[in-house]
Amino acid sequence: xxxxxxxxxxxxxxxxxxxxxxxxxxxxxxxxxxxxxxxxxxxxxxxxxxxxxxxxxxxxxxxxxxxxxxxxxxxxxxxxxxxxxxxxxxxxxxxxxxxxxxxxxxxxxxxxxxxxxxxxxxxxxxxxxxxxxxxxxxxxxxxxxxxxxxxxxxxxxxxxxxxxxxxxxxxxxxxxxxxxxxxxxxxxxxxxxxxxxxxxxxxxxxxxxxxxxxxxxxxxxxxxxxxxxxxxxxxxxxxx
Numbered sequence: 001x002x003x004x005x006x007x008x009x010x011x012x013x014x015x016x017x018x019x020x021x022x023x024x025x026x027x028x029x030x031x032x033x034x035x036x037x038x039x040x041x042x043x044x045x046x047x048x049x050x051x052x053x054x055x056x057x058x059x060x061x062x063x064x065x066x067x068x069x070x071x072x073x074x075x076x077x078x079x080x081x082x083x084x085x086x087x088x089x090x091x092x093x094x095x096x097x098x099x100x101x102x103x104x105x106x107x108x109x110x111x112x113x114x115x116x117x118x119x120x121x122x123x124x125x126x127x128x129x130x131x132x133x134x135x136x137x138x139x140x141x142x143x144x145x146x147x148x149x150x151x152x153x154x155x156x157x158x159x160x161x162x163x164x165x166x167x168x169x170x171x172x173x174x175x176x177x178x179x180x181x182x183x184x185x186x187x188x189x190x191x192x193x194x195x196x197x198x199x200x201x202x203x204x205x206x207x208x209x210x211x212x213x214x215x216x217x218x219x220x221x222x223x224x225x226x227x228x229x230x231x232x233x234x235x236x237x238x239x240x
């Protein structure tokens with residue numbers, strides 16, 4: 001079942017991504033709604049009514065993105081698939097925080113769900129900000145030095161997706177993408193390393209055949225193209 005609310009970790013991830021770009025896109029914020037927290041177990045309904053179908057049954061103290069509605073007893077809930085649900089207003093504490101996302105990130109895709117198009121595209125774009133960070137075997141510092149799998153792990157960690165540490169382990173996580181033409185911005189790419197006879201390299205797809213990665217051969221974070229036979233012939237997996 002796809003959860004239709006924004007858990008706190010996801011909300012914080014959205015806020016972090018928006019904040020990271022605020023210095024250059026301060027006037028392009030989209031307000032998703034206000035932060036709310038359920039005070040008791042209650043359903044999110046498809047329509048404002050006790051007999052309406054249920055999207056999801058919230059537990060107490062779950063975080064939501066809420067908006068006012070024209071129905072006195074009901075608040076709108078921003079769903080992760082871009083639609084709206086309804087929740088009884090007296091079951092939600094309204095917190096004094098706006099939830100925003102950068103318009104540039106929002107325009108990159110169609111959803112803000114976990115690992116959804118917008119968030120994965122935002123990760124890809126954010127990765128470009130670290131172009132030039134030196135390659136460091138076993139490194140985890142996006143500014144000081146990082147290796148390929150550390151780069152991917154750190155970036156996806158910004159949106160609350162906790163990937164394993166190595167490229168070989170990461171390649172086992174997520175939805176497989178089996179055709180190049182099905183790749184989307186933010187998909188993870190995995191490459192075979194002949195010397196170690198295993199998956200030994202990874203990067204993040206940017207679209208139009210390009211990807212960003214931390215490469216020892218490029219001495220750090222850089223972009224490359226799958227049109228280059230060097231990369232195309234050793235690409236053996238992609239995950240979403």
